[in-house]
Amino acid sequence: MALQVLWFILWGLLWAVYFMLDGFDFGSIIMRPFVSKDDADRKVVLHTIGPVWDGNEVWLITAGGATFAAFPAAYASMFSFLYMPMLIVLFCLIGRGVAVEFRAKDEAAQWHSVWDWVMWATSLLVSFFFGLIFGNIFRGLPITAGGYLGTFGGMFNFYGILSGVLFAGLFVSHGALWLGVKAEGDVAERSVRFAKVFWFVVLAVAVVFLISTAFATKLYDNYLAHPVWIIVPLLAVLALLGVRVALARERRLFAFFASCAVIVLVTFTGIIGLYPNLIPSTADPASSITLFNASSSQKTLTVMTVVVAIFVPIVIAYQIVVYRFFRQKVSRNSAGEVEAY
Numbered sequence: 001m002a003l004q005v006l007w008f009i010l011w012g013l014l015w016a017v018y019f020m021l022d023g024f025d026f027g028s029i030i031m032r033p034f035v036s037k038d039d040a041d042r043k044v045v046l047h048t049i050g051p052v053w054d055g056n057e058v059w060l061i062t063a064g065g066a067t068f069a070a071f072p073a074a075y076a077s078m079f080s081f082l083y084m085p086m087l088i089v090l091f092c093l094i095g096r097g098v099a100v101e102f103r104a105k106d107e108a109a110q111w112h113s114v115w116d117w118v119m120w121a122t123s124l125l126v127s128f129f130f131g132l133i134f135g136n137i138f139r140g141l142p143i144t145a146g147g148y149l150g151t152f153g154g155m156f157n158f159y160g161i162l163s164g165v166l167f168a169g170l171f172v173s174h175g176a177l178w179l180g181v182k183a184e185g186d187v188a189e190r191s192v193r194f195a196k197v198f199w200f201v202v203l204a205v206a207v208v209f210l211i212s213t214a215f216a217t218k219l220y221d222n223y224l225a226h227p228v229w230i231i232v233p234l235l236a237v238l239a240l241l242g243v244r245v246a247l248a249r250e251r252r253l254f255a256f257f258a259s260c261a262v263i264v265l266v267t268f269t270g271i272i273g274l275y276p277n278l279i280p281s282t283a284d285p286a287s288s289i290t291l292f293n294a295s296s297s298q299k300t301l302t303v304m305t306v307v308v309a310i311f312v313p314i315v316i317a318y319q320i321v322v323y324r325f326f327r328q329k330v331s332r333n334s335a336g337e338v339e340a341y
Helices: 002-035 039-049 058-070 072-081 083-105 109-139 158-182 186-216 220-225 227-248 252-274 298-325
Strands: 277-279 330-332 338-340
Touching: 002 039, 002 058, 002 109, 002 158, 002 186, 002 252, 002 298, 039 109, 039 158, 039 186, 039 330, 058 072, 058 298, 072 083, 072 277, 083 109, 109 158, 109 252, 158 186, 158 252, 186 227, 186 252, 220 227, 220 252, 227 252
Parallel strands: none
Antiparallel strands: 330 338
16 A cells, blocks of 8 residues: 555656656747747747757656556556547647757758747647646546546536646746746847746636636545645645746746746645545546556566666756756857857
8 A cells, every 4th residue: 555655646746747847848839939039039949948858758758657557557547538638649749859850950941930830839739738638637537337438528628628728828937937047138038028927827827727626626625634735735826926026036047946846736736636546537436546446566566666766866867967968058149040158
């Protein structure tokens, strides 16, 4: 039982870290049309995430692999019940990667324009559909002993759409703050100005989301039963307020780290509310998929714990080295070319 709970926490942590890291990649690309005046500006935005975006996706593979290894029944159910939104996410991630790599293969303006729009559309769709998926998981799916009763269209309920908008909004804000830290010159200044205004949009959506959660889900049941856990959503609120305070004081790096905390804490707010469910059932609570009825054997969990203890620190060390090596800010020189310094 202890290992099952441990892996439930690790499962949530891996998803939270992925959203925190790849979130600013998606957000930066979504932001690009709003902060770029010409192709040199668009290259600045792309160069800020160029060295790290594919490394950030390692956490998605890790989160997916952890789900498969620790909770195979939940993994199978997610890719069955949520097949269409998962497939859309997969195709969009492929499209984003192809667009990033292919954009530089030709200097024609039309070629750049096509791949720029592919990047923008896929980044926006991935952000929204991740929120849609997790919003429906938080809400619960119509599962019975006879199987899944839901439809793809049924996922576009108010709470699912609201969750998609919240995820997209958090990622856009996160990307704007990343550009404010990583870029230099006009791109950075426009991004910070955008982030200051867009913060109020994120706040409004977050308030509606928190209120809707009380009516659309049972996530708050765990908080009412164990009030100590209320500290997690409260910290998320404080972190969001911290973003605004840091922006007002022009402390951009602090604002970005506060945004990282917001994403991690929002994710864990949902994870804590789910416990012990991985996929709650709205049709028959007894048919809910939990960490206890969906987990692997104790031996498998033990082996996986050892594997994680060895390799996750290696991944973290690798990413620290990469971020440190490419720590220079990205700018454009007087000739309109992009340079890092």
